[in-house]
Amino acid sequence: MEKTVFVAVMKQNDDPRTVKEYLDELQFLAETAGAIGEKRFIQKMEKPNSRTYIGSGKLAEIKAYIEENGTDLVIFDDELTPSQLRNIERELQCRILDRTNLILDIFAQRAKTAYAKTQVELAQYQYLLPRLTRMWTHLERQRGGIGMRGPGESQIETDRRIILEKISKLKEQLKKIDRQMASQRGNRGSLVRISLVGYTNVGKSTIMNLLAKSDVFAENKLFATLDTTVRKVVIENVPFLLSDTVGFIRKLPTQLVESFKSTLDEVREADILMHVVDISHPNFEEQIRVVEETLKEIKAIDKPVFVVFNKIDQYRYEEYDEFSLEPKKPENYTLEEFKNTWISKEHTPCIFISAKEKIGIDKLRSDLYKMVAEIHAGRYPFNNFLW
Numbered sequence: 001m002e003k004t005v006f007v008a009v010m011k012q013n014d015d016p017r018t019v020k021e022y023l024d025e026l027q028f029l030a031e032t033a034g035a036i037g038e039k040r041f042i043q044k045m046e047k048p049n050s051r052t053y054i055g056s057g058k059l060a061e062i063k064a065y066i067e068e069n070g071t072d073l074v075i076f077d078d079e080l081t082p083s084q085l086r087n088i089e090r091e092l093q094c095r096i097l098d099r100t101n102l103i104l105d106i107f108a109q110r111a112k113t114a115y116a117k118t119q120v121e122l123a124q125y126q127y128l129l130p131r132l133t134r135m136w137t138h139l140e141r142q143r144g145g146i147g148m149r150g151p152g153e154s155q156i157e158t159d160r161r162i163i164l165e166k167i168s169k170l171k172e173q174l175k176k177i178d179r180q181m182a183s184q185r186g187n188r189g190s191l192v193r194i195s196l197v198g199y200t201n202v203g204k205s206t207i208m209n210l211l212a213k214s215d216v217f218a219e220n221k222l223f224a225t226l227d228t229t230v231r232k233v234v235i236e237n238v239p240f241l242l243s244d245t246v247g248f249i250r251k252l253p254t255q256l257v258e259s260f261k262s263t264l265d266e267v268r269e270a271d272i273l274m275h276v277v278d279i280s281h282p283n284f285e286e287q288i289r290v291v292e293e294t295l296k297e298i299k300a301i302d303k304p305v306f307v308v309f310n311k312i313d314q315y316r317y318e319e320y321d322e323f324s325l326e327p328k329k330p331e332n333y334t335l336e337e338f339k340n341t342w343i344s345k346e347h348t349p350c351i352f353i354s355a356k357e358k359i360g361i362d363k364l365r366s367d368l369y370k371m372v373a374e375i376h377a378g379r380y381p382f383n384n385f386l387w
Helices: 016-033 056-069 082-092 099-110 114-143 149-186 204-212 254-259 284-297 335-345 361-379
Strands: 002-010 035-044 073-076 095-098 193-198 229-235 238-244 272-278 305-310 350-352
Touching: 002 016, 002 056, 016 035, 016 099, 035 056, 056 082, 073 082, 073 099, 082 095, 082 114, 095 099, 099 114, 099 254, 114 149, 114 254, 193 204, 193 284, 204 229, 204 238, 204 272, 204 305, 204 361, 229 361, 238 361, 272 284, 272 361, 305 361, 335 350, 350 361
Parallel strands: 002 035, 002 073, 073 095, 193 238, 193 272, 272 305, 305 350
Antiparallel strands: 229 238
16 A cells, blocks of 8 residues: 555635545545555645646745655646646655546556557556656666667657557457447447446445446446446336446546547437436535536437436535525535425426335336336337337
């Protein structure tokens, strides 16, 4: 277990609670990867420093802490530029990761199938390519000497060519697998398709297991599921296909979105999106927004959506002071108040359940039956669901 500190910048209009929430998530990510969270450093700045992300004073403070405590790793809550990574590493003399690199590392740990491994490997090489010079800092002492400048640079160029070749081969491999997967999807006939989407760690796999009576891996860790799992489900006499996909997260690396595009085809081709939300999470409304933005990015925002508020057994209500000048926060609503508020303001169908405690599952099945039966009736007008 590596002893880790976390670093973030709080910009002028940032809400301190949001910054804390982001760092909570960063620490959860690090712990998922096998690190031990030690300390956090937050610097208020108008914008991150272009050279070192944070100011020189804060950098010196972090350096002193690292030397005193024997810290192994420093993780920054944003993607750092290649020059920022190089400059910070030179100053702190410690291993540095940014949020993107950390997420890529977790994906690499979690990838089980050849397809997922290929997707993650492609994303890693795309992230690595602009950062090659950082890997050759050990040659710097040679660059000042006569006749010693060339070998280091030519080595970088050689590595760049190797990586570009690997990226090209991985893309070809993915295209081949994509064609096979597209063919598989085509062979499933015209069954109604429902795709589980949502922020990472909201309980999608648990719901999948309940509805499909399957044994999809589910764990209280981020990105427990990478590979898309598709199961046939029958409720009463209506069959449909249910798919469980990789969870979304804020600041999801663009390299991953790009390489996992075909995995997300299940989402794009679904008839209904079942958007699972962890209602017990203090910032679940922000998570809803992140998922909606990601759906927009992969061009799947126009699908019919069924919102499933999960983990109602863990929902915590905080008493609201009626004389407070502060507006009500999500946690100041009782579960019943929140249900009524959400249902009245949204046109999207929704349900409140606990997959873990099996609360509301019968109603979930009933609601899904009605939705699927309606689509099925339109698709097969002369079919009376007799199987």
